Amino acid sequence: MSDKVLMKGNHAIAEAAVKAGCQCYFGYPITPQSEIGEYLSTKLPELGRVFIPAESELAAINMLLGAGTTGTKAMTSSSSCGIALMQEGISFMAASQIPAVIISVMRTGPGLGNITPSQGDYFQAVKGGGNGDYKVIVLAPSTAQEAVDLTYKAFYLSQKYRTPVILLADGILGQMMEPVEFKEYPYPELDVQDWALSGAKGRDPRWIGSLCMNDAGMEENVHRLFTKYETISQNEVAYETLYTDDADLIITAFGSAARIAKSAIRQARENDLKVGLFRPISLYPFPKSELNKIADNTKIFLDIEMNMGQMLEDVERAVNGKCPVAFFGKAGGIIPTVSEMYEYIVETMDKIKISSLTGSIK
Amino acid sequence: METLVFKKPESIKEDYNYTFCPGCDHGVALRLVAEVLDEFGIREKTIAAASVGCSVLINQCFNIDIAESAHGRALAVATGIKRSKPDKIVFTYQGDGDLASIGLCESLHAASRGEKVTAICINNTTYGMTGGQAGPTTLLGQITTTTPKGRKAELTGFPMKISEMMTNCEGAVYVARVSLDSPAQITKAKKAIKKAFEVQISGLGFSFVEILSICPTNWHMTPKNAHERVRKEMYPVFPLGILKDQTNNSKEHK
Numbered sequence: 001m002s003d004k005v006l007m008k009g010n011h012a013i014a015e016a017a018v019k020a021g022c023q024c025y026f027g028y029p030i031t032p033q034s035e036i037g038e039y040l041s042t043k044l045p046e047l048g049r050v051f052i053p054a055e056s057e058l059a060a061i062n063m064l065l066g067a068g069t070t071g072t073k074a075m076t077s078s079s080s081c082g083i084a085l086m087q088e089g090i091s092f093m094a095a096s097q098i099p100a101v102i103i104s105v106m107r108t109g110p111g112l113g114n115i116t117p118s119q120g121d122y123f124q125a126v127k128g129g130g131n132g133d134y135k136v137i138v139l140a141p142s143t144a145q146e147a148v149d150l151t152y153k154a155f156y157l158s159q160k161y162r163t164p165v166i167l168l169a170d171g172i173l174g175q176m177m178e179p180v181e182f183k184e185y186p187y188p189e190l191d192v193q194d195w196a197l198s199g200a201k202g203r204d205p206r207w208i209g210s211l212c213m214n215d216a217g218m219e220e221n222v223h224r225l226f227t228k229y230e231t232i233s234q235n236e237v238a239y240e241t242l243y244t245d246d247a248d249l250i251i252t253a254f255g256s257a258a259r260i261a262k263s264a265i266r267q268a269r270e271n272d273l274k275v276g277l278f279r280p281i282s283l284y285p286f287p288k289s290e291l292n293k294i295a296d297n298t299k300i301f302l303d304i305e306m307n308m309g310q311m312l313e314d315v316e317r318a319v320n321g322k323c324p325v326a327f328f329g330k331a332g333g334i335i336p337t338v339s340e341m342y343e344y345i346v347e348t349m350d351k352i353k354i355s356s357l358t359g360s361i362k
Numbered sequence: 363m364e365t366l367v368f369k370k371p372e373s374i375k376e377d378y379n380y381t382f383c384p385g386c387d388h389g390v391a392l393r394l395v396a397e398v399l400d401e402f403g404i405r406e407k408t409i410a411a412a413s414v415g416c417s418v419l420i421n422q423c424f425n426i427d428i429a430e431s432a433h434g435r436a437l438a439v440a441t442g443i444k445r446s447k448p449d450k451i452v453f454t455y456q457g458d459g460d461l462a463s464i465g466l467c468e469s470l471h472a473a474s475r476g477e478k479v480t481a482i483c484i485n486n487t488t489y490g491m492t493g494g495q496a497g498p499t500t501l502l503g504q505i506t507t508t509t510p511k512g513r514k515a516e517l518t519g520f521p522m523k524i525s526e527m528m529t530n531c532e533g534a535v536y537v538a539r540v541s542l543d544s545p546a547q548i549t550k551a552k553k554a555i556k557k558a559f560e561v562q563i564s565g566l567g568f569s570f571v572e573i574l575s576i577c578p579t580n581w582h583m584t585p586k587n588a589h590e591r592v593r594k595e596m597y598p599v600f601p602l603g604i605l606k607d608q609t610n611n612s613k614e615h616k
Contacts, residue, residue: 023446026442052441058468065442070443072447197429199405201406205425207428209428209429210430211418
């Protein structure tokens with residue numbers, strides 16, 4: 001049994017990648033995640049593995065694509081504007097069914113923005129910034145320990161479904177030190193021999209790509225991808241609930257925002273306010289039907305994010321009008337405090353009584 | 363009694379249907395690469411990173427494993443393949459637009475890192491696949507669909523000299539510029555391609571061959587006149603030869 005160690009979130013993610021069997025890392029520095037590359041620049045060569053400081057995020061994501069075509073466990077990491085540059089490669093890997101792990105440690109935008117923590121890249125990760133019809137598995141940790149566990153899972157799911165997986169963290173998680181425990185990689189090693197490039201020895205040559213100059217064939221390719229996404233939606237939804245059984249108000253939040261919300265919820269419960277939490281861990285696949293079901297037994301949702309309302313759109317779609325959805329957000333890298341959240345909870349609950357659950361809560 | 367003196371290389375697919383325009387040099391260049399793979403006996407351990415442009419369809423031609431790359435990224439993809447599987451032979455086959463324009467950054471850095479891969483670049487001074495626009499190697503005065511009055515230096519600068527840039531990268535061990543405009547030049551071109559792969563097989567570093575090629579369709583010329591243009595107009599700007607060969611003192615590159 002391994003012991004707990006105190007580690008920065010970024011270092012914990014990097015060490016988890018090592019333990020998950022990551023053979024190659026390709027990356028370009030960007031705050032607030034540069035410690036991942038720094039850590040791996042020592043660790044991977046010591047183990048006879050590969051660290052390459054790429055010349056750009058574009059190069060990094062395409063090196064990752066190359067390593068992925070050989071079935072090798074590989075990873076890159078970046079933040080916001082860096083992830084924006086990687087969208088080309090992410091679309092190509094999704095289309096060509098190439099496994100890859102991408103760590104996205106969000107800073108605030110748009111543009112160069114600031115290096116402070118944010119959740120402004122929910123859309124970028126979940127809805128995708130690359131071209132065409134595709135999805136990417138997105139996992140959102142809210143503690144350093146969960147970042148470790150989900151990094152393991154990201155490697156496994158990327159191989160299992162031959163798809164890019166994004167671990168969506170933020171500057172708080174990346175920079176904060178917390179106790180973490182590194183268990184053994186809990187997933188089976190998957191055989192890649194039936195699809196990976198290895199040289200056409202004793203078999204027909206393989207091509208891994210997305211180009212298809214045949215209209216019907218291309219439609220079929222997209223449908224094949226979406227059949228896979230359907231399987232992923234059925235099997236890989238992950239979420240956490242807290243006090244949802246009797247809650248009048250349920251907060252929906254992911255990552256760091258959910259963690260702060262937990263403190264506000266405890267404060268609310270101490271004051272006899274029936275408040276709960278629904279925290280999606282897999283942002284894609286989004287726990288849509290689970291959230292929809294919970295909407296039968298509550299009066300209102302309050303979506304809290306460190307952005308102007310991005311997951312909000314998925315929450316509203318899931319709730320599908322069963323009850324109102326209010327929103328509290330902080331943008332520009334400002335972190336909401338527990339007392340701000342608590343005040344907003346109280347305010348929102350007051351409004352429900354006035355409007356008798358009929359109208360919009362603004 | 364019959365003696366077989368000429369056959370399709372094993373590294374070209376048995377059922378390959380030629381995908382390029384009539385007279386294009388791609389056919390010759392692809393065949394030379396395939397012959398070299400055959401002669402070294404490395405077909406079964408070779409992985410190519412394809413590119414975007416006319417060369418996008420090389421997976422239909424080569425009888426080897428191939429990874430698709432986005433436009434310009436072939437040498438980044440090749441880096442990922444080679445670093446994850448260092449025992450494989452990895453090469454790219456790219457046009458001048460792919461390698462020297464949108465992918466110049468990836469290309470020069472792969473050369474500077476001394477990636478143990480081989481890059482073959484077809485320089486035909488135009489974007490062939492998209493219909494003949496001006497590219498990074500378009501000659502001054504050359505008429506293209508985006509330089510209808512001829513390329514003017516004051517508007518779009520000068521043709522880029524890819525091999526010379528590669529030569530300046532310390533990780534590049536072998537750099538050659540060849541042409542396919544005559545049987546004699548084709549023979550030299552094959553020697554250069556063979557040497558480039560030999561550099562990789564020996565693990566010495568990055569190797570690069572730029573092949574001056576014709577684009578009869580977009581140049582609006584017969585293949586014969588197009589090859590004449592290569593000699594008259596391309597040779598002076600892109601001089602042929604082995605620009606760099608450090609295979610004998612390659613220890614400093616290890």
